[in-house]
Amino acid sequence: MTLVEQLYWGGAALIALWLVVFGLALVATRNGVVTPGPATQEFGDDPEPPAVVSLLGNRWRGVEHAAAATLLDLAARGLVELRQPGDDPARSTVHVTEAGQAAPVLLAHEQRVLERVTARAANGGAPIGAIAFRDDKRAASWNTALRQEIVAEARLRGLSRFRFARSLGSALLIGAFVPGSLFAVAAVMGGHGVRAAAAVGVAPGVALVFLLAKSLRERATPKGLERAGHWEGLRSWLTAHEDFAQLPPASVAVWDRYLSYGTALGVTSLTSRLLGFDSGDRRRVWSSYGGTWRPVRIRYPRLRPGFGGSTPRLLQLAAAAAVVAGGLFAFAVLRQPDWVVAVDEGSMRRPGVVVSAGWVGVALLALAVAGKFSRWALFVAFLAMMPGNFASGGHGWFRDTAVHDGPVPVEWAAVTAFGALAAYFVALACLERREPDTVTGEVLRMESRKGRRAARFLALDEGNADVTTAWALPAASQGIATGAQVRLRVSRGTRTVLSAELVRAARPEGDRSAKGVRQDVS
Template sequence: MNVHLLDAGFAAAATAAWYGAFALARLITRPRGVHAAPSTPDLGAEPPAVVSLLAAGWEITEDAGEATLVDLAARGHLELRQPGDDPLQTTIHVREEPDTGLLPFEQQILDRVRQLAHGGVLPVSALTFRDQGQAQSWDKRLRGAIVAEARRLGLSQRRFPPALVAGLMVLAAGASVVIAWAVFHWLSLQPAEGGGDNTGGAVGAAIAAFLISLGVFSSAAAADQGERDTPAGREVAARWLGVRGWLRGHEAFADLPPSAVAVWDRYLSYGAALGVNRVVTGVLHLGLGDRKRVWSSFGGEWHRVRVRYPRLWPRYGKPTARLVRQGVVTLGIGVLLIWARGRVDVPYADDVLVAVGIPLALLGAYKLIRTMLDLAITRTFDAQVLWVERWTGTVLGKDDPDRSYLAVDDGSGDRTVAWARPSGLGGRPGDTVRVTVRPWSRRVVALTVLT
């Protein structure tokens, strides 16, 4: 057996083993599902932002901040007025109430309103940030404060506890040692420049490989993996899901505007936190909007849709001609490398040519076959446009004028993957459209606005 291929195999196996352990850790620590308690109108003591965290499966959504804003109005710190029929005309009026007893994230939202208000009045449309950097910084601080409160109450915990992170670090060190040994063994068998022993160079390369591998693995292990449930958190979440069931029993509740807090009091803020009231969350925006969780009325009922936006798909949104060209080039290079086997007088060249050429040839053939099938098999369906965003998925991060993300809800489920819309096609959020798409490349080939 080729010794160099064996070294590469050891390094690949060590890398795969560590990422396998990492994936297993994420699988084991996923938040467990919660079954709703019987329907009840009894509210608990937990703040709406924490309730939103629990109801969303231990994820923080934009509902948390918006529900907190309504709750501040319910508790007398703010007043929400709607002068006309349109909830978007709602104004926020700051009251001179003492700030004692406010939680850090509640104080942060109240400070934001006071900072923007002129003469104590602020239109809800002026709440959003105009600078993405400021929005992200403010949102990060808000999320951190909400998570801290949930942990203080014993309702949430780190998804990766310190012991698990330490275990992954130990595995990372072990995998890095294997990779470093493989690099050392590989290079130590190579003669140094001008002949002689290459041990010194092999040791330096092995140390570099160890440090780089350990850094990559450790960064992944130490990164914030989000929150997960606790026994107390599941119990409280079940009770609040019972409240959500009770609120859903009131048909008009979903369409109540923010100003209805004067009548419904804290029920409205908790309804927003639980995702029951779509008008409140549609009118109030504290950030730049959550493009990954979008409201849709397609099918006659309001519901949230989770949207995923591909970034690393080589085929995503590309026209057929470009995909065919890439397939032909990849296949050609692979065949050329295989053909060159036995014709290059370089040590181990044959093994390398075959090891690289066969996968490239198979990949090129696969691309060509799938592209032809993609061209022949199209889908046409009606849907509601949820989100439109310029595509910035190039290697250099530059905008691609030929493509933009188009997220639509076709009524098939509460999750979807955004399509790639070529320039020249219409469709704005809220439009009902008829689209023709190529499923594999996820490219829109025709779009007609219906309403």
Template sequence: MPPLLVSLGYAVLVVAGYLGFVRLVTALRSRPRAIVPGPPTPELRDEPPAVVNLLVNRLQPTHGASATLLDLAARRALELFATGDTVRVRVRGPRPDGLAPHEQRVLERVARVAGDQSVPLELLLERHAAGGRRWLGWLAREVRFEARRLGLVSRSERFMPIAAVVAGALLALAVVPLMPAGSWLPAWACLAAFAWLPLFLLETVVIDERDRITAQGRAVAAHWLGVAAWLRAHESLRDLPPEAVAVWDRYLAYGVALGVFRHAADVLDFETVGRDDELWSDVTGTARLVRVRYRRPSRLLEPLGRVDARARLIWSALSLPVWSLVAGLALRVDALAPRTVVLALAGFQVLRHLFRIARSAYELLRPVRLTGTVLDVTLNSRVPVDSMGVADLPASYAFVVDDGTADRLTPWLVHRALAGGRDRRGPSGADDDFQGRLAAARHLGYAPGDRVHLVGQRFSRYVRELRHAKSSPAGPGPTRRR
């Protein structure tokens, strides 16, 4: 076997082994562990509400921004008050001292929108929605830093430099087969000194955060879970509005952070406004947060977007003999380097299309049959229309359907004919004129809260059949989107 292929294969094994080892160790060290709640108590501690929200949700924050906004109002940095049916917010006087970075971020967001005046809460949320996702990401990062500063969360990386140095030394050995006899030692020594650096940088990009709750953090979280139990025992407090912070002070902020005062959190809506990847569902009978994973098309790998299983099966069946022919022709090339490159590319494509054929056949033979509640309907794709000045028409929709079995959902792609309550053969009873066909194409026969039954493809997420399902009289309540 050529020395170049030996070195490349050895280097790939070293990098893969290093990343696998790091991922395994970090997963074991940061695995979530159940926290035993403490006894019910009304005693509040000094941890910020956003940090409390981080701890009790096992480092997955849910209402940190809303709880911080209420906490700032309880500490008289902001003011929340109601005028009729409108909740207004404004900054009160000079900025207080000793604010944590995440608290300063929330206060600056309000000050940027409100200035010296009071503004409706809806305006604040509307302005927040434009960059809400990125802003919330920075806020969550600052909350983690605050939790680390308080000793409640740690990020132990003592094994990382040692693992990177060892893997770098092993990676440096990959150049040994390529060096002439007697001249490989200086090059190997130079590479061994620096080979760990790209491995360490690659690990920081590929591997997720490695925070874990410390023993002190677990004790603090247990105390706050006891506070949550005490708050839940007072049912009259559950429907408090945000402006009630003037009376209930920090209890309202911590109640939102602990997930007890859902009405105030729903009104503030700081976390999910402007976002389409987090929804609230009542399908199981109790409100729970559902995370939606939208598959963003890659313009490089999928220039035409996703296709259904039937089209993928046909395309792969046509492409497989072509790449097999390319592999056969490559075997006749005398030069080693071009033959190796073409064979590797053709072999990869053959395996890829074989996998797609098998997966597409499985999708077609074993479709998914699902009955659930529609949480959200968004436009997935459009088709241009250049006639009579008409804007683009919808081509397909993304339906988020929850059957209560998972907290992470992937949207289903529904053709506009199915989304309008018709089959693909065309609208029944539609007018023959242009405006009638246009209205039929834009008609949407489903809305969030509807119970539906669908038959779809498991991996491509294309829906082949869709219809309304009968709701059980004793079934769950309506679905809410925040």
């Protein structure tokens, strides 16, 4: 065995050894078994906050419902107030009390939740649905920071710890790149280039570090297991109350902190669903633009032809549709029966070949005109040729089409449809020449679309309707954020935003990421 081969085998052996050590470390650092305590209604002498109980109740894997549980706990302590004006719990409102406005000393995660509620209910209260974020990135960053603060509190109380000791984690991290170094040396000695050596040297380390990173979770302490067992007893006591799961958020006035702990432990399904601190419903957003809170339904015209298109693009699409209409009509009129005469079995000259080839060829030409031609288009075209290629004999659907005088009904339908589509695009292009309209309102949501160059959806609340249709915001536009008030110059035909002027920057929403940020529209 040569030295190069020895290096490769040595690297492979080190990878196997690393995986064995890693597996043993995972087994050795598993969470212990939580022994549920007896059913109890007692919190204990020094009860953990509901958010920390959420971490314990989820076996240290997550903090689901922690934000909702914290809000209910703040309500039970008199810092916020939840009101239900009617029979529908979804219409409940949240209000910050004088005690909450006095800026009391709170834990970090409690302060974060209170700031979010205060930002949304600053003007006399807000619907509980308005607590949800309008932006996915803000929601993700806010909830990530909330989890970090909850984990820090759990560690401070001695209930949670790092899964791996620092020395073990460092050893696994360093050891992950040792096999790759042997592979890199072997590649160089074997006459391979530097790039190849770097690739085989880095790839194993990246894969092993990925496995290591996926396992870096929290781990219970003996005290944490004991307290988790106590809260399992409270879960059992709350579960025994049949109506507890469907209690509305406003019932915190009666159930006090039990409702917050029940939400943290996943016993209450209704409050957990209504008190969302995520990105919210993308089709139904609460807005206070115009003076009063109201739900605004958003329509996204994903299948609308010409949405967000410029005049040149509309004319290009019109030309592509015209190619399909004119090409199919010309092919059907010129088609002759002797083009597709069936010959011996095995011949490529079968009745369906020319028919399907004509249709597919017209489609490919239209894709080229539309600027959508690609290798995938060729692959789909190849598959589309298969039915015609396997059609044989002197009768059948393809044969009847070949001998038909002029376009068949399906061709007439396609010619009519694409002809109308071409006229539609030309009409839109003409409408684009009109003077743009001006609309003013508050940005409710911004949604991305597939493709880097595709226009984004911008949902604007103009304050005069409960339903709005999203506009097409060019992908290159910068400086527009959800919650900002803007003045847009738009083309209503394609619903395209031509220019945007900032009227008022987005106000901080309690996510600690918008403070001090100046919004500019380019």
